[in-house]
Structure formats: structure tokens, C-alpha cells
Amino acid sequence: MGDRAHFVIKRHGSWSLRYSPWAGYDLELELLPGPAAGLAHAERQRADTTFMNEVLCTGAALVDVDEQRLLWFSPCRADPSYRWAALRVLATTWAGWRVEWAYDGLADLVRAVGEDPAGVAAPRSMPVPPGVRTPEELAARMPMLWLDPAVHPPGSPLPASLPTWPDTLRRAAPGEPVCLVTVARAGTVRGYPVSPPVDAVIGHGPASLDTYAAWEPVPAWPDAPTAGIHLDADTRTAGVWTTRDLAQVLPDAPRLWPGWRWELWQDRHTEHLRRCAPAVTFPGPSLRTGLLTLAAAFHEHRHGGPATRGISALLGLTASVMLDERAVLRAIDDLRA
Known part of the structure; x- marks a missing residue:
């Protein structure tokens, strides 16, 4: 499948695009030695003319020589502590540069060069292949694709297209990457560990509150979450922070959460703790x-x-x-x- 990456180089008022099929996963390791090494690595990649779809892009970096700005994101091994360390080292090895995380992923780099981020947005549905009529036939044709049997029971007819987003809400287990959702209602705060990416958690809208209410809440989580969401059901306000990217979901929040107001807390897990502790606690990165x-x-x-x-x-x-x-x-x- 590859770990695809884009590199954007801005210099002398213009920009160029580069592509690598393998550099996305460990992108930060090529940037660590500093601007000279990072720029040289970007320039070695294949020249390209069109941005790939964000769902295919594992990591990306914008090296803006004119403004001395490094804007980047990568999986960082789904480890908040690893990401924090990478950001701290880059802030020093790229001294004099603005080192910034792309909280909207590839879309942030596209905006930075004046292009429309809608052009890289992940598709939210896929056509069912011709001749495929049931979940079993789809599984035989596309074994990597999982369908929720509660939504598509065995033997049931499939529609012409299937939604690919948001992922089904699933309670996370200790040791796996987690989006910790806390819900404040009538003076009580409860916590729920959720496994899908944070953009998919937001994508379920206010109906997700009923899902969480059926789960057993947790007063504490043993590991540093990769993301967090705080939902105040009384005031209809919400905040989200992440150590990954949001895949352009927040501009769509007014439609997904009508009547709610959302705030982006970037990677400030401390803001989340301020809202939910001591009722719910979790460690930060080390x-x-x-x-x-x-x-x-x-x-x-x-x-x-x-x-x-x-x-x-x-x-x-x-x-x-x-x-x-x-x-x-x-x-x-x-x-x-």
C-alpha cells in the first residue's frame, strides 16, 4: 500500500510539489537534522503536479524557504510522547524557523500555497462494484473492507454506494490509540475511550451522546490519548485536541452538530483536563x-x-x-x- 508523502517547497515566491510512495511514515526522521537536510530530502523526491487525496497521504511537509516556515504532519507512530519529542527537537535544529503542526493534515499545506483544500478532501462514499449484491459478495471481492453487520446484515441487499465515513464508534481497549471523549451533563462529567480517528468521532454528531450513555464510563485512562473531545451537553459547547490531524472536519461541525459551538485546542490536552478533572483524568505525553x-x-x-x-x-x-x-x-x- 505504501506510505505516501508530499513535500512542498516554496522559494522565491513560487512553489513546487514533490511525491514519495514511501516517505510518509518516518517523514519526521528526515527533517530532524535541520533545514539543509530536510530541504535536500524534499528535493530528491519525484516532481509532481497534483496533490493526492488526503486519505492516501500518510505524511507531508511544507518547507517555505522565503518565510522560513516548516509545516508538517505524519503518523508519529500514533505515540503522543514521540511526537512531542520530535517537535521539541525540530524547534531547535530548525532554529529561526516557524515549526508548525498541520492540524488539518494535507489540507493545511494546500491552503498554504493558495489552492482549494476541497480538492484533496477524502471521499465519504464509494460505489459498490458492479455485480456485487450482498455483504458476503463484497467481502469476497474486497476482503480488506469491513461492513458493520448491524447495518448490513448477512444476505441483505447492498445499495449502489456505501458511506466510508464516519467509522463505527467502538470502545477502545487499553494499549491502543484512543480518542478520550468526556461528556458533561447536569454537573457530572463522564469519560469514554473511543477508537476511531477523531474526525470520525466528531462525524457521528449529537446522536453519539446516546451511544456513550450506554457504555460504562471510565474515571481515568492509563495511557496518554492521541486525541480528546470534551462535550458540554448543557451549554452545547465542545472542544477538541489532537496529536494527529482533523481531516477538515471542523468546518463541517455546524452541520454535523447543529446548535453547538466547537473550539480547536490544537494539542493542548491540558485544556481538556481543565474541563474534566478530577472526575476524569489521563496522563499527558512524556x-x-x-x-x-x-x-x-x-x-x-x-x-x-x-x-x-x-x-x-x-x-x-x-x-x-x-x-x-x-x-x-x-x-x-x-x-x-
Whole structure:
């Protein structure tokens, strides 16, 4: 399937597009050494003229030389601690540049070059192949596609097209990436771990409140969530934060949640905790853990070169001796000097 990536290079008032079928998953590891290495990596990719669909794009980076801006996103291994570590290191190795996360994914890069993000929006339905009449026939033709048997029972006739979004709401289990949803109603706050991507959770609209009400709530979650949503049913206000991307769902929130007001909290899980604790609690990302994971990933990804060995040593050493955030930044500065 590949891990497709786009790289956009802006220079001298114009921009060019590059494509890689494999660079999306570990995109941040190519950016870590700094602007020279990141730009060189982007320029090595295949020239392209058209942005791919956002559902196919695993990661992307805009290197804006004119404004000294790096705008990027990648899966970051679905690990909030790893992502935090990558952002902290990039903020130093790209000193003097604005290092920004693309909270709307590929759409943010498309907007940055003046194009219409609707052109890369993920399709929300797919045609059923000709001659396919039942869920069983579809499973035989497309075994990777899963249909909810509660919606499409075995033997039932399929429509001409099937919705591909939002994913069915499913309660998450400890150890898997989770969007932690908290619901405030009549002075009580309850928490629910949900497994689909955060944009799909939002896509279910206010009807999802009935789904959560049927689940057993959790007062705490043991791992750092990858995203969170706080729903205040009394005031009809909601906030969302994420360490991934929102796939252009928030502009559609007024239609999906009529009468509700939504706020984007970027990756500020602390804002979520402010609304839901102490009734519901969860840990934030760990910079030390993230640096250790990032160091191992960088070493495995890139074998060779003094710059590679240096940044790997930095990450491992910093993580092993880290006392606080300032110690991390001092260690990075010492190595660069």
C-alpha cells in the first residue's frame, strides 16, 4: 500500500510539489537534522503536479524557504510522547524557523500555497462494484473492507454506494490509540475511550451522546490519548485536541452538530483536563519516553554520517539524563555548538 508523502517547497515566491510512495511514515526522521537536510530530502523526491487525496497521504511537509516556515504532519507512530519529542527537537535544529503542526493534515499545506483544500478532501462514499449484491459478495471481492453487520446484515441487499465515513464508534481497549471523549451533563462529567480517528468521532454528531450513555464510563485512562473531545451537553459547547490531524472536519461541525459551538485546542490536552478533572483524568505525553523512542527510531532509520550519529547520541543521552524540559534544550544546544 505504501506510505505516501508530499513535500512542498516554496522559494522565491513560487512553489513546487514533490511525491514519495514511501516517505510518509518516518517523514519526521528526515527533517530532524535541520533545514539543509530536510530541504535536500524534499528535493530528491519525484516532481509532481497534483496533490493526492488526503486519505492516501500518510505524511507531508511544507518547507517555505522565503518565510522560513516548516509545516508538517505524519503518523508519529500514533505515540503522543514521540511526537512531542520530535517537535521539541525540530524547534531547535530548525532554529529561526516557524515549526508548525498541520492540524488539518494535507489540507493545511494546500491552503498554504493558495489552492482549494476541497480538492484533496477524502471521499465519504464509494460505489459498490458492479455485480456485487450482498455483504458476503463484497467481502469476497474486497476482503480488506469491513461492513458493520448491524447495518448490513448477512444476505441483505447492498445499495449502489456505501458511506466510508464516519467509522463505527467502538470502545477502545487499553494499549491502543484512543480518542478520550468526556461528556458533561447536569454537573457530572463522564469519560469514554473511543477508537476511531477523531474526525470520525466528531462525524457521528449529537446522536453519539446516546451511544456513550450506554457504555460504562471510565474515571481515568492509563495511557496518554492521541486525541480528546470534551462535550458540554448543557451549554452545547465542545472542544477538541489532537496529536494527529482533523481531516477538515471542523468546518463541517455546524452541520454535523447543529446548535453547538466547537473550539480547536490544537494539542493542548491540558485544556481538556481543565474541563474534566478530577472526575476524569489521563496522563499527558512524556518527553523523556518520547526522546528514547525517537533516538531508537532515528538510529534504525539512518545508518551513517556524523550528523546522524550526533543527533542519535543527543537524543539517547538527553532522554537518559533528562530532569526537566530546560535540560533537554540545554543538551540540544550543547551538541549543536
